[in-house]
Amino acid sequence: MHEIVTSGFLFPNDVHAHWSVMIVLYPYITGLVAGAFIVSSLYHVFGVKEVKPVARFSLVAAFSFLLFACTPLLFHLGHPERAFNIIFTPKFTSAMSGFGYIYNVYLFIVLLEIWFVYRSEIIRRAREAQGPLKALYWCLALGSLNDNEEALKLDHKIINVLAAIGIPSACILHGYVGFLFGSLKSNPWWSSPLMPVIFLLSAIVSGISILIVCYWLVCRFSKLSLDAECLKAMFKYLWAFFILDVAMEGLELLTHIYEAHEEWLIVSMMLSQRLGFSYYILQMLVCSVLPLIVLGFVVLKNMQDSTRIRLGLGCAVLILIQVLAMRWNVIIGGQLFSKSLRGLTSYTPAILGREGLLVALALFLMPFVVMYVFNLILPLFEKEPETEKQ
Amino acid sequence: MKQDRREFIKKAGWTFIGSGLYINLFSLGTSLANPSRSGIQHLYAFIVDTETCIGCGKCVAACRAENRVPPDNYRTWVERYTLLKGGGVEVDSPQGGEHGFQPLAFARADIQKSFFVPKLCNHCAKPNCVQVCPVGATYVSPEGFVLVDEKRCVGCSYCMQACPYSARFMNPVTHTADKCTWCYHRIRRGMTTACVEVCPAGARLFGRVDDPAGPVARLLKARRLQVLKPETGNEPMVFYVGLDKEVH
Numbered sequence: 088m089h090e091i092v093t094s095g096f097l098f099p100n101d102v103h104a105h106w107s108v109m110i111v112l113y114p115y116i117t118g119l120v121a122g123a124f125i126v127s128s129l130y131h132v133f134g135v136k137e138v139k140p141v142a143r144f145s146l147v148a149a150f151s152f153l154l155f156a157c158t159p160l161l162f163h164l165g166h167p168e169r170a171f172n173i174i175f176t177p178k179f180t181s182a183m184s185g186f187g188y189i190y191n192v193y194l195f196i197v198l199l200e201i202w203f204v205y206r207s208e209i210i211r212r213a214r215e216a217q218g219p220l221k222a223l224y225w226c227l228a229l230g231s232l233n234d235n236e237e238a239l240k241l242d243h244k245i246i247n248v249l250a251a252i253g254i255p256s257a258c259i260l261h262g263y264v265g266f267l268f269g270s271l272k273s274n275p276w277w278s279s280p281l282m283p284v285i286f287l288l289s290a291i292v293s294g295i296s297i298l299i300v301c302y303w304l305v306c307r308f309s310k311l312s313l314d315a316e317c318l319k320a321m322f323k324y325l326w327a328f329f330i331l332d333v334a335m336e337g338l339e340l341l342t343h344i345y346e347a348h349e350e351w352l353i354v355s356m357m358l359s360q361r362l363g364f365s366y367y368i369l370q371m372l373v374c375s376v377l378p379l380i381v382l383g384f385v386v387l388k389n390m391q392d393s394t395r396i397r398l399g400l401g402c403a404v405l406i407l408i409q410v411l412a413m414r415w416n417v418i419i420g421g422q423l424f425s426k427s428l429r430g431l432t433s434y435t436p437a438i439l440g441r442e443g444l445l446v447a448l449a450l451f452l453m454p455f456v457v458m459y460v461f462n463l464i465l466p467l468f469e470k471e472p473e474t475e476k477q
Numbered sequence: 478m479k480q481d482r483r484e485f486i487k488k489a490g491w492t493f494i495g496s497g498l499y500i501n502l503f504s505l506g507t508s509l510a511n512p513s514r515s516g517i518q519h520l521y522a523f524i525v526d527t528e529t530c531i532g533c534g535k536c537v538a539a540c541r542a543e544n545r546v547p548p549d550n551y552r553t554w555v556e557r558y559t560l561l562k563g564g565g566v567e568v569d570s571p572q573g574g575e576h577g578f579q580p581l582a583f584a585r586a587d588i589q590k591s592f593f594v595p596k597l598c599n600h601c602a603k604p605n606c607v608q609v610c611p612v613g614a615t616y617v618s619p620e621g622f623v624l625v626d627e628k629r630c631v632g633c634s635y636c637m638q639a640c641p642y643s644a645r646f647m648n649p650v651t652h653t654a655d656k657c658t659w660c661y662h663r664i665r666r667g668m669t670t671a672c673v674e675v676c677p678a679g680a681r682l683f684g685r686v687d688d689p690a691g692p693v694a695r696l697l698k699a700r701r702l703q704v705l706k707p708e709t710g711n712e713p714m715v716f717y718v719g720l721d722k723e724v725h
Contacts, residue, residue, distance in 0.1 A: 096568035098596075098643035099551045105634040105647060165632015165652030172612045172631060183611035183635055245486065252494065272709055273605060273641035426643045428725050429568055 089437070094360075095430030104422035104434040107442040109159040111414045112450060114264045114286065117156040118410060119454075121261045121287070122294010123149035124197065124253055129324065131250035137320035141302050143204055144467045148298060150197050151454035151461070157190065158450050162441050182267050189263055193256045200249040202229075203242045205465050210234045212465075223464070261290040268417060275350035276357070276421040281339045285413075288332035293410035295325045296403035301458075303400055311468055315392040322399040326382040329406060333375045336413070340371075350428055357424040357431055366416045374409030378402035519602050519621035519714055522686045522693050523659065523670075524702070525595050526718040530680035532557055532593035536672035537575040543660065543671035550646040552657040553597040553672055558723055560589040566723050594724050595681060597672070598623060598644040598657035599705065599713030606636035606645065606654075615654065621714065622661050627653040641709045659683065 091102060123145045129135040130142035138145075161167045174187035210232050213224035225232075262283035268274075269282025299321050306313045343351055358366050378401075384390075385399045419434050437443040458467065532555055540546060540553045555574030559567040559581055571578065574593070581591060600623045606615050607623060614629035615636050625636075630653035637645045637654060648655035660670035668674075673681045684693035696702070702716040706725065717724075 096556075096570070099549075099554050099570060099573045100637075100643045100646040102549075105637045160633075163633075165634075165647060166630065169612070169629070169631040172629065176612055178610055178613035180608045181611040181635070182609065183633065186611075241483070241486075248490065271605075271609070271639055273639050422638075426641055426725070427568070 089435035092433040097425035097430035098427045101425035108436040108447050109163040109442050111418050112159040112447050115414045116152050118290030118293045119152045119297050120149045121257045121290035124257045125291050128250045128254050137316045140314045140317045146201050151457035153194050155453045182270050189260050193260050196253050203246045207234050261287040274421050276354050285335045289410045291328045292332050292406050296406045299403040323386050326386050353424045353428045361423045362416050362420050365412050370412040374405045378405045517617050520685050523715040524682040524696050526680045527592050527594050528719040529678045530593040531678050532578050534574045534577045535675045537573050539671040539675040547649050556594045559591040562589050599715040602712035605639040609635045609639040625654050627651050630654050641706050
């Protein structure tokens, strides 16, 4: 157990941070869903052909992250066995109560879209496989083995519609996570109309970044060749959304500084004394300014594909760290000053325990396990055309 | 057959979009509004006289004993403010003031003024905590008491984040949100709150606002009173006599 360091006067119930690293992980994983889904929508709805190699994978990634988006909450709740009361007996005045519905609608859309995207593949396997595998694929096909041209056309149409519905749903889901914090008027560090916008944009950039990293890793460790054009397109979109994201975060800070409300004094002390490294250095400087500049070069300058991929990949990793730091700085930062506006406390996550770092890491890795298992049943990437290219 | 399938998918699609929109708009709309408080009257109020409080901490100890408040958690506490002539403000509340206060460490000549401020749940008329509770475990009783149903609370801590006064804590025994109930169990039996009962200075008063003979109704009428953090719009039902601007 780490000792809590306090300074100044805290209300006696403000010594402990109520929301732990689990509540940091929850919006982080949820955010990764958004970007992944946006990439698939870029292909299906906006016809960005360059991202085709990752369009299918992005959907599966979105699904895998979505499956584990809520699990950190279960580890945090005082009574996880009552968690479903939020869905069954909700109180609609609470911003939190809507999450179950929004989450489930979104999960349903993603699941449906994956099914339609993979339908022809499932049918093909249902026909070719033998024994129990044949039964598995037959079940996955829901017993419908109709893959004539007309049926596939209809599938394609449905995918487009689902992807189109998915975009506003993704925006609602991630804007909503920001609203959970932004709507708390009791906390000057959270209460801001910009919060949903910042959460949405950071969700998108973190999602695109994780896709870039995953795509690179999968291609490196399997026999797939990297599609440089696809990565170039993803770098372009990553840069565009990241510019907006950093601008919003900067504007938020600027507004606080300029307005200099009574509460700003303690918030600024909290930032400099408690989050000096994670906020100013990590989130604002190293992981924002650096990728902004480097990605600009990656997108605008002519360079060798290998250099571009290396630089872009580095930026994607930095942006993943930036968004994690942002979640930490918002959620933990908001609890490091007392509502007395006169004192600071500290929070160090435990390594072990229900809300410890080890559990957090395990939860974060689970979506990748899901992707691995998914890949055993249905391929994440369309392998054949890629190998033909080689 | 194909026509049928197309029709079915079309209809299912529209139903899906419609129901999705309905749920989203409905929850959004109601989230924006305040909790419906039909049938609830705010019949009681609490008055704290900061000019009378002597900082003995008996109220904190009585509360702990009466409500089995776990150590290091507080349903009520007492703060001491010391305003210095040089302009500085010192605030302390060692162990919530439960065991009283040590003498001030400043020379008498340097002190502008010093006073005690007891704190507790404000049982707001527009409580933030009730608004944000996702399962309705925090609710307002018909008489206006803000209470927590520990059999319903999921322990999400959202109410603790929402309370501008930090009047709530996570009970380490029940793993649910906990806070001052204005001793609801005693009031229902015609008694007063434990803290009011033990206060030797009469700095805490509790009673009905519609009882003209009662001390609370009389003070509400006769004195100029303040509430904590009025800017939050929560409309606290704990009123303070002699509240200084330094008190949050």
